[in-house]
Ligand SMILES: C=C1C[C@]23C[C@@]1(O)CC[C@H]2[C@@]12CC[C@H](O)[C@@](C)(C(=O)O1)[C@H]2[C@@H]3C(=O)O
Ligand SMILES: O=C(O)CCC(=O)C(=O)O
């Protein structure tokens with residue numbers, strides 16, 4: 412990522428620094444080995460749409476290996492990284508997020524989680540390093556397994572059967588899940604911008620079912636609480652953070668809320684994050700789970716396919732409320 416002089420920062424979103432609450436004690440922590448995990452997960456999804464996962468079973472070695480390889484990739488000369496772009500839909504991107512004018516202090520790699528060979532960007536990304544490719548594969552398969560377990564515990568907690576009602580969507584060979592590596596370089600120029608913060612990744616909800624995030628020990632991630640205040644999530648490089656996505660909000664008829672989140676840039680330290688976005692197959696219908704409504708009419712959302720939702724999401728700006736178009740009360 413090319414480092415910019417201070418006037419160039421004007422192109423990026425700056426926000427008035429507010430004192431965010433630190434949620435160190437408040438964020439729900441789910442221990443996957445706790446027999447009560449299923450109930451804690453449901454409560455966390457209802458109250459925050461977000462939780463931290465410990466005792467997750469993913470080897471720390473997989474996380475560390477992928478982090479090392481990603482740092483190497485983002486450390487390559489700009490012209491090398493650009494060979495792997497643009498991210499349409501997969502590949503390397505810098506500063507621009509999505510197709511509709513959003514920008515951030517970020518560079519990233521977007522990858523699919525199935526059939527990675529189909530992309531002609533694969534060579535510039537992995538051509539130099541089989542180690543990077545296998546670190547990505549190893550990490551994704553371990554995190555997927557953990558995501559399936561979280562979704563099965565969620566179904567148990569919601570008392571829905573079969574317990575794979577959610578996990579089967581991510582397990583499907585045609586699942587449209589994707590994977591993202593984000594690098595937020597330090598931004599020393601920020602120090603001069605008194606009382607302002609630079610946006611690394613603007614506020615948004617994730618469109619998928621769940622997102623599973625792991626980062627290095629640099630802070631930056633914030634979530635929006637029910638009282639509309641931003642809370643800083645203390646980083647923990649050994650744990651995972653799970654977001655409820657829009658599709659899960661619909662499947663639970665709004666009982667679980669997709670969490671609004673954003674990332675602020677740091678003056679001195681790089682942030683590196685890796686996120687698995689668990690999505691259903693493109694042709695899958697997204698609708699409230701029958702066990703969670705008495706009659707279909709009680710569903711707040713009309714039925715749609717993941718493909719329809721995704722198309723609509725990619726026409727929106729990051730901060731837009733994307734589910735609005737799919738609410739039954741919406742005029743369309
Ligand atoms: C502005 C956009 C970027 C995004 C596609 C979108 O039009 C709206 C949703 C954005 C988001 C957020 C979660 C994931 O990071 C992502 C890959 C996704 O599926 O939806 C991004 C999209 C992106 O960066 O292309
Ligand atoms: O990089 C992060 O910490 C979060 C990024 C994010 O929310 C996303 O990629 O959707």
Ligand SMILES: [Fe+2]
Nearest residue numbers: 615616617672
């Ligand atoms: Fe996100």
